[in-house]
């Protein structure tokens with residue numbers, strides 16, 4: 001296999017994991033011990049926020065009324081797109097019952113969790129879209145109580161458009177809290193009295209690490225940390241468009257990788273030559289983030305064949321994966337690891353990030369090897385049930401008794417014996433050798 005790095009990164013998505021783990025462990029321990037007081041201290045220390053945590057209905061209504069009509073229209077449009085996709089996902093999940101043996105019926109129920117916590121980041125940018133990605137999807141799933149958190153924006157209160165998005169998408173409680181303290185608050189039910197069953201939403205390395213650490217106590221959607229983008233391109237791709245799309249996501253932050261995998265060395269060189277000027281032309285916040293992201297995490301890999309590109313791309317398992325090639329169906333058929341796939345130049349990651357419909361909360365750091373992104377499924381439980389007639393229980397009980405005894409579990413076996421004795425008095429059964437040890 002021929003794989004040539006025209007640009008190799010010093011850092012990988014794993015590079016900063018250790019420092020975040022240490023910080024998060026300390027913060028969760030303090031919040032676990034001292035609860036709301038510790039949360040308030042972190043909000044003050046990290047985000048300069050000592051205002052109200054839970055927003056009142058009056059405040060939400062007052063601030064929502066100040067949102068310009070054109071902004072409302074755009075947010076409402078995007079909420080509908082995301083919601084329609086989530087409802088289609090919900091409808092694809094079926095309850096069923098099946099006869100497995102004469103007199104034996106089993107089935108599956110599909111139920112939403114009772115309480116969901118939805119986080120929207122607000123550190124570098126006001127992540128309005130993350131607000132509706134989480135809440136609208138929870139709503140489509142039928143979650144009864146939705147708690148939504150986002151940090152104060154640049155030292156002030158929650159960004160008004162982000163707050164509007166939370167409210168419009170259907171949040172029941174909105175809190176001005178960012179970072180680890182927000183995730184812990186939702187997990188422990190602080191300020192609301194309602195501990196979340198599942199916490200979803202993207203965030204920086206501290207937020208992602210807090211969710212990972214609390215997993216088990218709560219369910220989480222997926223490890224959705226610093227954004228990643230990969231573009232697969234062949235000689236037919238428009239290098240200007242490829243370069244624009246790589247820079248388009250590198251603006252997320254200093255730790256956001258942008259990768260190009262291609263079968264065309266000429267295209268790779270052209271894209272690399274275009275990127276510095278695109279970064280230089282950005283406003284300061286984006287320029288600062290994209291410049292160091294590209295310098296430290298950017299990679300350009302040239303392969304001989306498209307089959308080799310598939311191997312490389314599946315190994316990186318990028319959060320977002322764009323394909324700018326001929327024969328798009330071949331790539332859809334063959335690629336297996338990505339958070340969300342964007343086929344053809346006509347779509348782009350930003351469309352999925354903000355508006356088109358499929359969720360933008362997606363797996364990072366290789367989590368796309370084992371999970372997709374946020375979907376209605378992450379708020380749902382597939383629960384099983386079974387029932388039997390007495391006749392149906394006859395053979396099941398005999399086999400159960402024998403297997404239990406083979407395993408050394410005499411008490412299990414006797415629950416089967418008891419039923420056979422009750423339902424079929426006087427009959428004899430082959431129940432295995434009693435466990436003696």
Ligand SMILES: NC(=O)C1=CN([C@@H]2O[C@H](COP(=O)(O)OP(=O)(O)OC[C@H]3O[C@@H](n4cnc5c(N)ncnc54)[C@H](O)[C@@H]3O)[C@@H](O)[C@H]2O)C=CC1
Pocket residue numbers: 023046047120121122123124125127130151152177178179180181202203204205206207223224225226227252253256319360361362363364
């Ligand atoms: N994977 C995905 O689906 C998505 C990922 N993202 C990512 O979300 C991230 C958003 O990050 P931010 O803008 O930072 O917003 P954020 O809301 O995730 O983080 C800001 C919070 O971090 C906390 N914090 C900052 N420095 C800290 C420190 N030294 N110790 C402890 N806590 C600290 C503060 O409490 C602050 O409220 C970006 O990396 C972006 O790429 C965004 C959207 C989707």
Ligand SMILES: O=C(O)[C@@H](O)CS(=O)(=O)O
Pocket residue numbers: 127129130202226227228249319353354360361362
């Ligand atoms: O990682 C992501 O999905 C982000 O690109 C989404 S957004 O651009 O912050 O909306």
Ligand SMILES: [Zn+2]
Pocket residue numbers: 227248249252349350353
């Ligand atoms: Zn993005």
